[in-house]
Amino acid sequence: MALSRRGLLAGALATTTSIALAACGDGSSSADEGADAKTLTLWHYEGPTSAMGVAWNKAIEIFKRKHPGVEVKFEEKSFEQIQQNAQMILNSDSAPDIMEYNKGNATAGLLSKQGLLTDLSDQFGKYGWDKLLSGSLQTTAKYDDDGIMGSGRFFGVPNYGEYVMVYYNKALFDKYEIAVPTTFDQFTAAMDTFVKNKVTPLAVGGAEYPAQQIFYELALAKADRAFVDDYQLYKNKVDFNGPVISYGAQAFADWVSKGYLGKDSAGIKAEDMGVSWEQGKFPILISGSWWYGRFVNEVKNFEWGTFLFPGNTLHPGSSGNLWVVPQKSRAKSLAYDFIDITMSPEVQNLLGNSGGVPVAADPAAITDAKNKELIENFTKLTSSDGLAFYPDWPAPGYYDVLVAGVQGLINGSKTPQAFRDEIAKPYQENLADLGK
Template sequence: MVITRRGLLAGALLSSASLALGACGGGDDSGGDDGADAKTLTLWHYEGATSAMGVAWAKAIELFKAKHPGVEVKFEEKSFEQIQQNAQMILNSDSAPDILEYNKGNATAGLLSKQGLLADLSDQVTEYGWDKKLSASLQTTAKYDEDGIMGSGNYYGVPNYGEYVMVYYNKDAFAKYNLAVPTTFDEFVTALDTFVQNKVTPLAVGGAEYPAQQIFYELALSKADRAWVDDYQLYKNKIDFKGTPFTYGAQTFADWVSKGYIGKDSAGIKAEDMGVSWEQGKYPILISGSWWYGRFASEVKKFEWGSFLFPGNTLHPGSSGNLWVVPEKSKAKALAYDFIDITMSAEVQNLLGNSGGVPVAADASAITDAKNKELIENFNKLVTGDGLAFYPDWPAPGYYDTLVAGVQGLINGSKTPTGFLDEIAKPYDENLADLGK
């Protein structure tokens, strides 16, 4: 998420011009090269106020203000799309914030690091001990080499939560049709068939944004292994887009549309509307990320619900969470580093876990809710089992939009699976050529 990306929950898209005008950096009140004496910290993130991350970051702001009583925190809530589409322009201007949440991966944080727009945080990672709190797999998305490829090089961001794609299900709807939680892919398909036979479209899908492409990727991963993921995401070897994983993913996704598992009207549905429709009980199943978990826990009142990992897969879309990054043009770098450290503290990490998030440095005994424990335990299983496969849109700049348009074509029937694969192969291969791969 691929991207997920998940800040689409946060607000409407603004134009590039209004985003630039609405932003304000640390201003002229900064002091020193690192802004240690700055009196303003401008912070952007795109987590909804009721989400686990939104709750945790609000607490972090509260703690930061208590530690720095003379500093004003200018928090600006953006949507994922705002930052995704305008980051290069904003971070290359004097309107850059001092710290922001940004999408991880080669096409996003990697690209900005390559362009010199992000501060190198390697010294701070060691100084604050953040590397001791992050497992090796979670550090993958924090480090980028000189070509902007993740996994090695310097630290250009700090993740402080984890995320992964799972299956959310309406327990009442499953019980109505005597369906057990599927443990195999075939059992999952049987459940989807049962709903269709009873004139119920089983899957809530957002084709206009990230969710649909993550379903396609989940299907491709059912036929993939770690070597394939490394080839696709880290450019270890050439990827064959007509090979088994992507061919199976594209064809099966198209089949799911034709069988009625995915509604043909979902091509125009955004992630927010997808989530709300599931909360309202209009669809029994939603395949999306852990970033929804805290929100569902607080907002779903009409039915009992649960979650499970996509049946049969050992690999799943997921990674560390989005990154805290510090723009090179930040006027309050020292304050930004201190804010990151607060978000990594036990108090904030434990709150994140108890609010339905996936912390990276929480005290397991401090997580009290049984559902939240299950969420975190499943993530830990993926981390220890090397099961995080990142997101499909990461490998190339602009790839997110390519995949959105591609899966929309599969949903509305304007593209064949072969045509879809040709379409997504082109920018990927062009990016490799640009990198000299």
């Protein structure tokens, strides 16, 4: 996630890390990249009222004006559909021409290693995307021959940033005279107050991604950058019985026992979690900035705000998901043009004013105070090297492993030790497969 249109938001997101650009194309010529195609098939999983959905609808509109003879076949998929079926789909003739895909070793990295994604290195230089994305944001866009992020060739383009934060219902905080917490102890004290008043503090979806983000936030309370590099980039061995993961697992189990989240949340999906918070049923939701624009548009019955997870210097977050071009795309040139439109000032500024975190917007064009706050908090993280990526990135299939593991902590079927053992095994097996 980098913000820098001609240096405007780059200062917010740039880091001192520089990553060498490997300019190695896939050897295709424009003639066989579908420059004359009459259809562009596009998949993504952002809701139409989300910041990304709003911005990308505008991009489709601009694309149609630029290519009046081309039909855009847009299909909205769920995150789960693409997460679970991408490998099979991209190996078939029903692959789309361009799609949104999750970044990280276990997802985009795995597909790049399998030869299912188009190498975009030449396009990065041709369109100037390398100038718009700082080193920290390029980390998730490039992968080596083993599918490990951070070096090698470009296989995706992120055009927004994201991070996990705490959303809170101001009306419920005021009702129980709770101040916005600035320390971890104040945060747990606030949740204790809600529990004493028979209010479950946290809206949680355990059937999908949000619950594991809470576990990771708790683990990161005891982590430093060296741990993140070891866990995500395999720089050194990770001890799953060490202080970081042990604390995260135990603290999460403690939160369940204290009533901070309901045991029924093990079966709740992310969408249902978000809707329940929008309806004012829970005072707190811990999840990503991708909800922000939607909440701006849909929460009408109470005032709300956000804050970073108290006490942490590291938080789940990264560049946003990637635009990838499947190797079997029949309209690669059109796909590149669509990606470039999403990086344009018009679309990037709209993204920022719709509650998203753009990578190439003009700060002066972001007019809403809440949206400025969103981007400023992201700036705090990037300027302090505070993005720790996501817990499910290190190994193929690890997302499902973590979902099942955290569900066990929620419903009490697994102890913290059993949880640690369960998530350690596939992680270590992946390292063995990589010869590490």
